[in-house]
Amino acid sequence: xxxxxxxxxxxxxxxxxxxxxxxxxxxxxxxxxxxxxxxxxxxxxxxxxxxxxxxxxxxxxxxxxxxxxxxxx
Amino acid sequence: xxxxxxxxxxxxxxxxxxxxxxxxxxxxxxxxxxxxxxxxxxxxxxxxxxxxxxxxxxxxxxxxxxxxxxxxx
Amino acid sequence: xxxxxxxxxxxxxxxxxxxxxxxxxxxxxxxxxxxxxxxxxxxxxxxxxxxxxxxxxxxxxxxxxxxxxxxxx
Amino acid sequence: xxxxxxxxxxxxxxxxxxxxxxxxxxxxxxxxxxxxxxxxxxxxxxxxxxxxxxxxxxxxxxxxxxxxxxxxx
Amino acid sequence: xxxxxxxxxxxxxxxxxxxxxxxxxxxxxxxxxxxxxxxxxxxxxxxxxxxxxxxxxxxxxxxxxxxxxxxxx
Amino acid sequence: xxxxxxxxxxxxxxxxxxxxxxxxxxxxxxxxxxxxxxxxxxxxxxxxxxxxxxxxxxxxxxxxxxxxxxxxx
Amino acid sequence: xxxxxxxxxxxxxxxxxxxxxxxxxxxxxxxxxxxxxxxxxxxxxxxxxxxxxxxxxxxxxxxxxxxxxxxxx
Amino acid sequence: xxxxxxxxxxxxxxxxxxxxxxxxxxxxxxxxxxxxxxxxxxxxxxxxxxxxxxxxxxxxxxxxxxxxxxxxx
Amino acid sequence: xxxxxxxxxxxxxxxxxxxxxxxxxxxxxxxxxxxxxxxxxxxxxxxxxxxxxxxxxxxxxxxxxxxxxxxxx
Amino acid sequence: xxxxxxxxxxxxxxxxxxxxxxxxxxxxxxxxxxxxxxxxxxxxxxxxxxxxxxxxxxxxxxxxxxxxxxxxx
Amino acid sequence: xxxxxxxxxxxxxxxxxxxxxxxxxxxxxxxxxxxxxxxxxxxxxxxxxxxxxxxxxxxxxxxxxxxxxxxxx
Amino acid sequence: xxxxxxxxxxxxxxxxxxxxxxxxxxxxxxxxxxxxxxxxxxxxxxxxxxxxxxxxxxxxxxxxxxxxxxxxx
Numbered sequence: 026x027x028x029x030x031x032x033x034x035x036x037x038x039x040x041x042x043x044x045x046x047x048x049x050x051x052x053x054x055x056x057x058x059x060x061x062x063x064x065x066x067x068x069x070x071x072x073x074x075x076x077x078x079x080x081x082x083x084x085x086x087x088x089x090x091x092x093x094x095x096x097x098x
Numbered sequence: 099x100x101x102x103x104x105x106x107x108x109x110x111x112x113x114x115x116x117x118x119x120x121x122x123x124x125x126x127x128x129x130x131x132x133x134x135x136x137x138x139x140x141x142x143x144x145x146x147x148x149x150x151x152x153x154x155x156x157x158x159x160x161x162x163x164x165x166x167x168x169x170x171x
Numbered sequence: 172x173x174x175x176x177x178x179x180x181x182x183x184x185x186x187x188x189x190x191x192x193x194x195x196x197x198x199x200x201x202x203x204x205x206x207x208x209x210x211x212x213x214x215x216x217x218x219x220x221x222x223x224x225x226x227x228x229x230x231x232x233x234x235x236x237x238x239x240x241x242x243x244x
Numbered sequence: 245x246x247x248x249x250x251x252x253x254x255x256x257x258x259x260x261x262x263x264x265x266x267x268x269x270x271x272x273x274x275x276x277x278x279x280x281x282x283x284x285x286x287x288x289x290x291x292x293x294x295x296x297x298x299x300x301x302x303x304x305x306x307x308x309x310x311x312x313x314x315x316x317x
Numbered sequence: 318x319x320x321x322x323x324x325x326x327x328x329x330x331x332x333x334x335x336x337x338x339x340x341x342x343x344x345x346x347x348x349x350x351x352x353x354x355x356x357x358x359x360x361x362x363x364x365x366x367x368x369x370x371x372x373x374x375x376x377x378x379x380x381x382x383x384x385x386x387x388x389x390x
Numbered sequence: 391x392x393x394x395x396x397x398x399x400x401x402x403x404x405x406x407x408x409x410x411x412x413x414x415x416x417x418x419x420x421x422x423x424x425x426x427x428x429x430x431x432x433x434x435x436x437x438x439x440x441x442x443x444x445x446x447x448x449x450x451x452x453x454x455x456x457x458x459x460x461x462x463x
Numbered sequence: 464x465x466x467x468x469x470x471x472x473x474x475x476x477x478x479x480x481x482x483x484x485x486x487x488x489x490x491x492x493x494x495x496x497x498x499x500x501x502x503x504x505x506x507x508x509x510x511x512x513x514x515x516x517x518x519x520x521x522x523x524x525x526x527x528x529x530x531x532x533x534x535x536x
Numbered sequence: 537x538x539x540x541x542x543x544x545x546x547x548x549x550x551x552x553x554x555x556x557x558x559x560x561x562x563x564x565x566x567x568x569x570x571x572x573x574x575x576x577x578x579x580x581x582x583x584x585x586x587x588x589x590x591x592x593x594x595x596x597x598x599x600x601x602x603x604x605x606x607x608x609x
Numbered sequence: 610x611x612x613x614x615x616x617x618x619x620x621x622x623x624x625x626x627x628x629x630x631x632x633x634x635x636x637x638x639x640x641x642x643x644x645x646x647x648x649x650x651x652x653x654x655x656x657x658x659x660x661x662x663x664x665x666x667x668x669x670x671x672x673x674x675x676x677x678x679x680x681x682x
Numbered sequence: 683x684x685x686x687x688x689x690x691x692x693x694x695x696x697x698x699x700x701x702x703x704x705x706x707x708x709x710x711x712x713x714x715x716x717x718x719x720x721x722x723x724x725x726x727x728x729x730x731x732x733x734x735x736x737x738x739x740x741x742x743x744x745x746x747x748x749x750x751x752x753x754x755x
Numbered sequence: 756x757x758x759x760x761x762x763x764x765x766x767x768x769x770x771x772x773x774x775x776x777x778x779x780x781x782x783x784x785x786x787x788x789x790x791x792x793x794x795x796x797x798x799x800x801x802x803x804x805x806x807x808x809x810x811x812x813x814x815x816x817x818x819x820x821x822x823x824x825x826x827x828x
Numbered sequence: 829x830x831x832x833x834x835x836x837x838x839x840x841x842x843x844x845x846x847x848x849x850x851x852x853x854x855x856x857x858x859x860x861x862x863x864x865x866x867x868x869x870x871x872x873x874x875x876x877x878x879x880x881x882x883x884x885x886x887x888x889x890x891x892x893x894x895x896x897x898x899x900x901x
Contacts, residue, residue, distance in 0.1 A: 034189070034200060035189075036186055037185040039112075041108040041109075041110065042107050056738060067735055068735060069740070078494055078507060083491055083507070093187060112185075116178060126375055129370055142367060142370060148289040151286055151287060194413065195451075202446060203447065214440060214443060215441055215443060221581040224567055251450075253424070254405065255405055256406065256454070257404075258620065258622075258623075260621065278680075301348060302345055325773065326788035327773075329771065333531060347472050381475070388789075399626050399627070414594070417594060433586060433589060458625060461642055476766065479823060480764050516725060520713060527767070545697060545700070546700075547695065551839055551840070552838040554838075636806075650808045651807060652808060658874040659872060666856055667852070691861035692846075693843055694842040694892070695842075753862075783886055790884030797880060800877075
């Protein structure tokens, strides 16, 4: 959080994004989806990295993250 | 998560279910209550098991769990 | 949770309150803000205490807490 | 803890109960035994679930819990 | 471990058992399966309790445990 | 522990103090209560900070701490 | 785990994969190597990310993961 | 960290501040002392709260925190 | 715990033993002291290893352990 | 650490690197910056992955790592 | 891991060694036993130190460790 | 920390000491090395015990510890 935001209250939600490409892409996928309904997202924290396996390679990356956003008003 | 669900984004919420019967019943109680307003619940993870005591026996089991559900669309 | 509330289901949300005064004030700030939209809040648990620094003193206390509230009905 | 008890001080002790039947039974076994010497027990928190194995099945469930009780006076 | 076994070396493996009935049943399921190939299993420790959800109830309990067994000879 | 105390053995007990005023006051409340029966208390470690909520503010701070004291003789 | 697999028992093994390219590549390296001897691998969980340094850059990424696979039959 | 600082590299050091007054004062004591030799301190995270006991009250609060500061240039 | 003891209930206490010689000696010091007042001690678990420093060497090893003992009768 | 280095003593420092590109790039950014003043860096361990969000995407990756280096002589 | 080994994949197994003498001896006991069937062991990490008590002294040290070894070829 | 030192501020650094002899020796090795440049060291806390393996025995013990020292003046 930057200094100018510090008088506010924030809420954190926990999301799991998935991607067949990379860890970063799974995180961006979760944030993009959340942005459809959540405003003022400020930061995220990775909680867990896992995935499923198809034969002998990673099929989907599944990254759980907490996203903090400022409560309006 | 099964493979066919992996292109989606999931949200996890944290609930505490209670029951006078068993740990399993407290978990099912929380999931049944959540199903009244949350669709597409897929999995849960137990976070904490505790309870209150009446005299010399467990009175209520209180089980905190995280429940993951698919965000629509 | 008191005994008479034990047949209910509770949800926990995670908030970060901020204050330039104290840790306690940051917690009360988060609870006061949440009370505008959340009913039946019962307890909280402190998850993290941090803050930002302005020169050589704490500028804002940032306290992350989980707040449990009874689901209606 | 319910509200009316909040002016008190509580002590927590750590117990391991055992049972050949179930996790819940091992917890109740520990609480029943403790109630012989400890008054005013209010809540418990499960710390660990383990057990020993006899051949190919669980022989005894061993559940470690913390039990909180109000200090008298 | 009992005293008379203490001169041995033990190995721990991590298993996930599943059951539609209960947590205890999922644990026994994992131990029974492991007993087909592993001898001298002595104790287990529960690592994680989770499960999948079908509509508004638990469909399968998935319990991850570590199982300790004595290395032969 | 200071150097001159280092040849002794210490025991740690776990307490939960409560206060309507502050975190520090809840800790001092627990220590004052324990001092009625425990001698030679030397240090404490905070384990958990939580509390209950009355409407839109903290009603009681509940702080769990471990207290170390020297075993006599 | 998908629903249809839930009647099975799974084993988890812990591997460390290495790569000079990326975290993802180190994970795939471990899974590809394990697939030479392990069948029915289903999912993985990242446990640790570390690496060694050559001068002023990462030389090798070393990622420790747990891999879950279904026990046959 | 605010957005405009994000291209920098930060170092975190671990300090223990002490105070006979309060947790907040112990933290400010550590930051004030560190500011004599460290520039560009930005944030802190509380790691541990403990203290020593004199008779039946807290004598000194001892708070361990990590302090992050921007590396120059 | 050995099998024949599994029908009992156990209590765990937390002790800190000190020694100028070794980690093992600090543990034995705590157990010997506890044996003056506690019967039926069965096992211990090391919780923390620390110590104080005199100039450039360890002066005293301070080892915190939990000790489990069977509750009588 | 390789075998030939094992007679030495190592120090670990904690850094946060940032990057708008990837997790790996943030880590290399921290190591490159540290190499300006620290010699003999040998390994790193990732402690935390987080970042800030600009609208609906990750703006900067912020990766905290510990870096171990051999103390000279 | 030394640099020259970094292109390989490693597996970690979890063992518990026992000894009536010391913590170090329990670790060496586990490694010696594992070396009868496992090649290319490279490093270990201590996970837990515990033991059983005979009267008023430690009877056996029980140390759980993870051992990493290079997968062949 | 002893009582008379409590008005000071302390810094903690993280070191890894190595030894072919014992865990205690690895810790003393780290402290002796640090004492060449750090004054007023007061206490240490063990963070991790690991080591490398040569064939079928421990070759070097590698113990990571935090060392606390008083900041001058």
